[in-house]
Structure formats: structure tokens, C-alpha cells
Amino acid sequence: MDPTRQMIDQGLLVVGIAAYVTAALLLFGYFLLRSAAMRTIGIPLAILGCLAQFAELGARWWMTGVWPLTNLYGSLSLFSAVAVAIFLIFAFRYDLAFAGGPVLAIAAVALGYATTWNEGYMPAVPALQSYWIKIHVPIVITAYASFMVAFCVALVFLLKAYAEQRYATRPPNVRGVAATPGGPAVDLTVSAYAARPALGMPRGLRNDTPATAQAAAAGDAFAQWLDGLPTLARLDVMQYRIVAVGLPLLSLGIITGAMWAKEAWGAYWQWDPKETAALISWIVYAAYMHLHTRPEWRGVKTAWVGVLGFASIVFCYLGVNIWISGLHSYKM
Amino acid sequence: MAESRAARAAVPAGARNGALRAWDDAVRLFAHVPFGVSLLAVWAFLTLIGVVIEQGRDPSFYAGAYAPPIARLIVRLDLDNIYHSPAYIIVLGLIICSMAAATFTKVIPRRIPRLNPVKIDAIPLHATLRVPGEADAVRERVGAFFAERGWQVRKRAFGGTEWTFADKSNWARRGVLIAHVGFVLIAAGTTIYWAKGYSGQFAVLSGQTATIPQSGTKVDLERFGYRIDPVRTKAGVVYQPIDYVSDVKVTGADGAARQAVIRVNHPYDANGTLIYQSTYGFAIDFRLTKNGAPVAGPDHPLKEGEGFTVDGTARSIQYQRFVGTIDRATGMPGADPRPNDPGVIIVAYDGNRPIGQALMPLGRPIDLGAGYRLEAARYVLYSGFQYRYDPGIPVVGIGAFVLLAGLCISLYWVPARLFVLVRDAGAGASEVGLAATTVKGYDVFEDRFAELVDALRRGTERSDPRPVQGAPHASPV
Numbered sequence: 001m002d003p004t005r006q007m008i009d010q011g012l013l014v015v016g017i018a019a020y021v022t023a024a025l026l027l028f029g030y031f032l033l034r035s036a037a038m039r040t041i042g043i044p045l046a047i048l049g050c051l052a053q054f055a056e057l058g059a060r061w062w063m064t065g066v067w068p069l070t071n072l073y074g075s076l077s078l079f080s081a082v083a084v085a086i087f088l089i090f091a092f093r094y095d096l097a098f099a100g101g102p103v104l105a106i107a108a109v110a111l112g113y114a115t116t117w118n119e120g121y122m123p124a125v126p127a128l129q130s131y132w133i134k135i136h137v138p139i140v141i142t143a144y145a146s147f148m149v150a151f152c153v154a155l156v157f158l159l160k161a162y163a164e165q166r167y168a169t170r171p172p173n174v175r176g177v178a179a180t181p182g183g184p185a186v187d188l189t190v191s192a193y194a195a196r197p198a199l200g201m202p203r204g205l206r207n208d209t210p211a212t213a214q215a216a217a218a219g220d221a222f223a224q225w226l227d228g229l230p231t232l233a234r235l236d237v238m239q240y241r242i243v244a245v246g247l248p249l250l251s252l253g254i255i256t257g258a259m260w261a262k263e264a265w266g267a268y269w270q271w272d273p274k275e276t277a278a279l280i281s282w283i284v285y286a287a288y289m290h291l292h293t294r295p296e297w298r299g300v301k302t303a304w305v306g307v308l309g310f311a312s313i314v315f316c317y318l319g320v321n322i323w324i325s326g327l328h329s330y331k332m
Numbered sequence: 333m334a335e336s337r338a339a340r341a342a343v344p345a346g347a348r349n350g351a352l353r354a355w356d357d358a359v360r361l362f363a364h365v366p367f368g369v370s371l372l373a374v375w376a377f378l379t380l381i382g383v384v385i386e387q388g389r390d391p392s393f394y395a396g397a398y399a400p401p402i403a404r405l406i407v408r409l410d411l412d413n414i415y416h417s418p419a420y421i422i423v424l425g426l427i428i429c430s431m432a433a434a435t436f437t438k439v440i441p442r443r444i445p446r447l448n449p450v451k452i453d454a455i456p457l458h459a460t461l462r463v464p465g466e467a468d469a470v471r472e473r474v475g476a477f478f479a480e481r482g483w484q485v486r487k488r489a490f491g492g493t494e495w496t497f498a499d500k501s502n503w504a505r506r507g508v509l510i511a512h513v514g515f516v517l518i519a520a521g522t523t524i525y526w527a528k529g530y531s532g533q534f535a536v537l538s539g540q541t542a543t544i545p546q547s548g549t550k551v552d553l554e555r556f557g558y559r560i561d562p563v564r565t566k567a568g569v570v571y572q573p574i575d576y577v578s579d580v581k582v583t584g585a586d587g588a589a590r591q592a593v594i595r596v597n598h599p600y601d602a603n604g605t606l607i608y609q610s611t612y613g614f615a616i617d618f619r620l621t622k623n624g625a626p627v628a629g630p631d632h633p634l635k636e637g638e639g640f641t642v643d644g645t646a647r648s649i650q651y652q653r654f655v656g657t658i659d660r661a662t663g664m665p666g667a668d669p670r671p672n673d674p675g676v677i678i679v680a681y682d683g684n685r686p687i688g689q690a691l692m693p694l695g696r697p698i699d700l701g702a703g704y705r706l707e708a709a710r711y712v713l714y715s716g717f718q719y720r721y722d723p724g725i726p727v728v729g730i731g732a733f734v735l736l737a738g739l740c741i742s743l744y745w746v747p748a749r750l751f752v753l754v755r756d757a758g759a760g761a762s763e764v765g766l767a768a769t770t771v772k773g774y775d776v777f778e779d780r781f782a783e784l785v786d787a788l789r790r791g792t793e794r795s796d797p798r799p800v801q802g803a804p805h806a807s808p809v
Contacts, residue, residue: 094779119565125573126596237775244743251739255732264597266608266718267531268728271415273383280383283376287369289743294365295773312376320383 005063012056013115019049020084020108027100034228039097046084046104053081053111060121069137070124072321076114078138079317080107083145086245090149094238098229102152132260140253140278144313146246147285150239151310154303157235161300163226167211236299239306240292247285254278277316284309362426362433371427378423382414428519431512439508445769447497449490450751455767456774459785462763463792470762470792471496471754477791478750481784496752505771507742514735521731524724531720535635537615538713546721549602550583556715558612560670571669576612578715594717604721611716614654616676616694616708623703633712639681642704647687649706652677658693665691676708746780747771764792 026042029035057077060068068074087103090096124133215223229235257275258268269275288305291297361367385406386393394403394412410417452458463470475485475496483498536542536553543550559574576595582602583589592600599608613636620629620642630640639650655675657666665677675693679686680700692698697707748770757763766785770777 119567119570120563122563122565122570122572123561123574126576129575130597132597233775233778237778240776248736248739248743251732251736255736258732259729262606262725263599264608266599266606266610266720267722268725271382271387276379276383276415280376280379283372283379287372287376290365290369290372293772297366298773 005059008059009056009063012052012059013111015052016049016056016081017108017111019045019052020080020104020111023049024101024104024108027097027104029101031098031101032225034225039100042100042104043088043091043097046088046100049104049107050081050084050088053077053084057081064121066121066123067133069133069141070128071117071119071122073114073118075137075141076110076117078141079145079148080110080114082138082142083107083110083148086142086145086149086242087152090238090242094241095230096153096238099149099152099156102155103149106148106152127264130260130264132256132263136253136256136260139249139256143246143249143253144317146242146249147281147310147313150242150246150306153235153239153242154306154310156229157232157239157303158300158307160226160229160235161232161303163222164212164232167215167223167226232299236302239303243285243288243306243309247282247289250278250282250285254282273320274316277312277320281309281312281316284312359433359437362430363437365434368427368430368434371423371430375423375427378414378420381411385411385414387415388413424519428516431515435509435512439505439512445749447486447488447495449493449495449753450767452751452753452765452767455751455769457769457777457781458765458767459781460763460765461785461789461792462757462761463789464761465792466760467754467756467762470764473792474752474754474764474788477788478752481787483750493753496750496754498750498752499748501745501747502749503747504741504745505747507738507740507745509738511735511738511742514731514733514738517731517734518728519731521724521726521728524727525722529720529722529724531718531722533610533716533718535611535613535714535716537633538715542717544602544605544607544719547603547605548585549605549607549719551607551717552581552583553578553715554581555579556612556713558713562668569667571667576609576715578609578717582607602719604723606720608718608720609715610718613714613716614671614674614711615714616651616654617710617712618649618651619697619707619709621697621705621707624705627704629706633714635714642700645702646683647700648681649700650679650681652679652689654711655691658691663691671711674711678706678708746777748777748780750784764788 023042023045026038026045030038030042057068057074060066060074069078083103084107087096087100091100212223212226216227230238254275257278261270261272261275262268284305288302288309291305292302386397389412391403391407391412394406397403398406406412410419414420452460465473471487471494475487475498478496478498479485483500484502486497486499488495488497530546532544532546534542534544534551536551538553538556541550541552556579557575557577560571561574562569563572578594580592580594580600581589582592582600584603586603594600594607594609596609599606601607615633615635617633618630618640620627628643630638634640634651636651636653639648641648653676654671655665655677656670657668657672658664658675659666660673665675666673673693675691677689677691679689681687690698692706692708694708694711697705700706748768750766750768752764752766755763755765766788768774768777768781768784
């Protein structure tokens, strides 16, 4: 490839990484400080990084004629770009900007790590010379990216749930009035829910504790910060909705992978480490969906299952590719 | 029939009740979601073992790779072939039982509440609107509002009070049932393969013929070609395989011969048995002499891993691997796998004990001692094929898409019911109380309910041109 084209490629890559890192810092700032300005700058930067990445992948394809997802560099690039795209869609639809920090940070790390696998431009090995690569890989990567965004929401959920639990379990003399000597008195008998809209307060998620709201009203800065996050019920629904994007895609990815495997290797299922690791992830998220039907499991427990699910995705995506050899061990 | 009745009568009623109770307990246990999820966890764990421990190797491999107690455990517990072990199959069977129990006792009978009056304020998703107009007119408008948005509206009177009920996506309750049916179909398709299918692999040298034993199909390899290109990367030159192609003549059981080209991702269908390009290699024609005179050596070109015993000795020679290019400077295997200056690596054994290995260039004999000389005379390309006949594939395919459809239905459509009560609020206005319930809890419907309430408020305000006495009040409580 000529130097001009290589420069375009590298330039877009640098723009992508720089935009992600800056957006991650700004959105972490928004998360911590609730500064609307940080959000106002962070979101467009995330959009810029995402566009630069898609442009870089497109340019690679256009300039080399080789589908860019035949190695770990290409797939990790797509992973971070799609994760940011999914985050942006949910940010606009469900006001998810507070989770942007971790999403953008992971996207930046994934893209940075991807560059270490960038060997240049190589034609695909025979097993990858199939139209299925244009169907199967993007679907699977989009599923992984969804789970990454869901994981970030689960982290916020767990942070809030455990922090609220601390307020709820503090002895009465250290919460509310006593937490802020000299502050206004707080009526501990009044439920914080009384002042909130009653839409959606299921049994399983009633750990938005009155204690946090009371401590916030009494001037506790951390409680005020915590109280500004979406309710646990809402965080749980967001995680559920994002997993609901990822699980059908993962299922479709496994199905298209099986169809491709039948064409390439003769059997739709060969118990290859990659296949079985994907199956494990599928089982974990299927378990998540089943547990989510139970009010007593919905909330902290399902959030942890979501974390476990993403750990299984990381193992399936990177662990198997790098450490375990099998039919999916192409030149990375 | 009469016999069975008599037999039933002979069973004491207490025992029958006990058996029925045990059956009910078992069904309840299997239908319990946490139990089903526990089975999924066990399934995931067993599958993970199969990922971490390499499957289908000889016991000697595990003895070499793991500490002796762990190696013994792996072999004895079938962890080396876990996906076909009894434990794995039993867990899958239990999962299917669990799905069946949950489907028939929970999923199918699951109903959203009946069309009965409810205490609206007691339902978490509820709202009250004050809208202008008489109660009957408002009721009509509210009914029309929901009907326009695709809700199935029904009205019922209870003790002189008229209730409006609106349902949406009620059919989607069957999504979970459909997903479970898909899973069972996949299991059924897999079972069909185990019962009736077959698979295998074979390697055939250029110009020779191989036969698939189960179908009698003959495969003549007329020519095998490969393409490996040097590609310059950041790390240096890499030799990248680009294509493997086998030109074959396939003769079916009916005797009809057909020319075919088989390459990776392009299998050949021989009357339902699919033949796939799998591997290739270089078979070597070894020639053995003793004191210059030919002696009995291998009677056919050897493929990688094959060997022969030197007649009259305890020694044997194994052809380990082909070297495309011997680096002239170092005399060691070069990076280029293409046969430019080829050679082979052989390993010599005394009994089962390896006594040495050597890289021998093609066409140049080496001395084995005791007057024996071995020459790798020439290489012959061979092509490796896999074949498979799987009559279960259509069932598995249908099952996969049914599973996916069920997943999508159950995840993206929320069966919901609205309970609406319109009451006269005096002063020419009415109070509309509405509550929503779904089969998936309330949180998941919260946004849509809020949007619906908002739209209803705007819709009812707009559609009544009469002057309003007092400010309209909408309060999603």
C-alpha cells in the first residue's frame, strides 16, 4: 500500500483513539461531577471517534480490497466502534450518558490493544474466503459490543446498589441528621418514595433506599451524587434492554457460524474451543434472562450475572483466540 | 384395557397418591426457574472443562501435559471426551425436562390477570387523568384512543360500573414456548445425526482413489493444487496460504462419474454425503538400500506421522514432517513452506525409544548404519478430505431459527394489559384511572406507560372542543 493511503489509515486510527480517550475522560467527569459541559463535549467526541473508526475500516477495505475483519486487529477495531455506536444510541434514547466513561475507556483500550496485532495488510487464508465472514463476524462482534455496554451499566448499577446499601445499613445516628452536624433535621419515618413518581417500583429493586434520599436531603454530598443517578430499577431495565440486543445477536452469530462451519469444515458444530466458549456465553446470558423473570433475582444478582457474562465474552473473544488453539486459530 | 383397570385397582390408593405427589414434586422442582438456571450453570461448567482441557487426545498426552493424579482424573471421569460423556448428555436431558416442565406448568398457563375490576392505585404502573367531558363520551374517546394504537379494546360492566380493558401483544406470551420448542428441535436434529448420520476423513494421493465406506462413493484425485504467497508485513515476510484446490472425479454408488472441483468453503455434494477440502500434505517415496542393494522398505509413499520398520532390525523410521525449503546458509528448515529446496525430517526409533532425528534433503541418501542407506526419493502431493452425511441438519436449522424467533418475540414484545376506569368527576369533567400490568413485571413497561399516559392526556385534551371548567389535571401518580 502506498504511503499516502497508509497515512490516511494511520491518521483515522489516531483520531479514533484520541477522540475515545478524551471522550472517556470527559464522560467520567460528567459521571462524577455532573457537569453538563463535559457531556456536551464528550458525546460529540465519542461520535467523532466512532465515525473515524468506521471510516478507517472502510478505507482499509477500499484501499486493499481485503475485508478488514480477517484478523484480531480488524475485529477489535469493529468491536470498539460498534460498542461506542450502541452506547450512543442508548445514550440518546435512554439518557445513558452517565455510563459513557467506562464504555469509551474500554473502547479506547480495545483499540489501543488492537494496534499491537496490526501486522499490515494480508490476504485472507482459504478458510476465511467466504461471504459468511461478512455476515457472521459483524453479527458476533455487535453482540460482544452490546454485552460490553451492558457490563458498564451493570457496574454503575452495582456501584449504586452497594453504596445505597451502606446508607441503608448505617445506624440511625450516623445517617440523616447526624451525618451532617448542624444541618436540617430529616424525618426518618417518611419514605423517600413518597416524593417520587410511583411509576415502577417492583419488589426486587426496592433498594433505592429512603436512607440515601434522606442523607442527600441532609446535605451528604456522596448521597446527593448517588441520588442523581438513575434509579436501580431503571438501571436494571437498561441493562436488560442492552442484553436483549446482544443475546439474539449472539444466537444469530452462533447460528451463522454453524452454517459457515458446515460449509467450511463439514460439520455445523465441532466442539471447537471458540464454539464452546461462545456457547458458554450464550448459556450465561440465557441464565440472565431466565433469572430476570424472577422479581427476587432481579437487581444485584442479575447484575452480577451480567458481569460474569461479560467475563465469559472476554474469555471467548480474546482468551480463546490468544491462548487456546483450535479451528478458529487463524493468523491473528 | 380391563387388565390395566384391574392392575390399577390392585395398587393401593395410598401408593398411587404417593406416586402422584412425587410426580407433582418432581414437576414443580423441574419447573422452578432457579433449578433450571442451576442446570444451565452445570452445563456451562462442563462445557468450560471441554474448552480448557484438550479433547479427544490419547491418555499419554494427558499424562505428559498434567500432573499424574489430574491426568488420571481426566481420563477416568471422561473429561477428555466430555461432550459425549454420560454426565454431559444427562445434564442436557435434564435441561430439556426442565424446559418441558416449565413450559407446560408455567409458560403455557401463564395469563395476564382476568378481565376483572382492579384496585388501580394498588398496581405500581398507574396514573390518573382529569379530562374534560362526560364520562360516557370520555370512555368512548379513551377506547378509540387505544384502538387507534393497536390495542385490543374490550368493555365489561361490573355492578353498574363500566370498565375498559386494552390488550397488546398478548400473542407474544408464546415467545418463550417457541424458544423452548426450538431448543428441543435442535436436540432432536442432533439425535437424528447420532442415529443415522456418519462422518469421517480420508487422504488420497494424486492419481489415486479413495472410497467412502458408508456410501461406497469413490473419489479419484486427479490433481491437487495450492497457492501460498509471500506477504510483506510489519514483522517481515509471512507465507500466507491463499488457496487449496482438488480436481477430483467422484463416482457414486450408482456408478455415474462426475468431475468436481473441491476447495475450502466449497464442498461437493455426493448424493447427500458432503465432501470437504480439509488438509493437504506431501507424501514421501522412501527408498531403502543395504550395501547398495534395494531392500524392503515402505510399499507406498508415507504421509506425515507414518513410519516403517527396517527389516531384520528393531529400528524404525518415522516421517515427521515435510520441509519446503532448507536454508542453505544454516542447513535448517527455512520459513518458506513451498518446495523450493525440499527435505524431510525423520525420527529414528530403537523399539519405542527415539534415538535421533535428522533433516534429509530430497534425493540425497543418508547413512543409517550397518550398511543401510535411506533416501527420500520424491514427494507426492496428497489431499485430505472430510465427509459427512447428516440427515438431521434441516431439523437443527429449523430449530435454530425457531429458537431465535422465540427469543426475539419474548424479548421485543411485551404482552401488556391496561385497566381503565372512567368516572364522572363533576363540573363537566371525568377522571380516567388507568393501570398497566405485563407478564414481565413493571419496570420494563415504565417508559412506554409514561409515553402512553402523556399521549392520552394530549389526545383527550385535543379531541374535546368544549370549554373546560377548571384546569385539566394530569398526574401520573
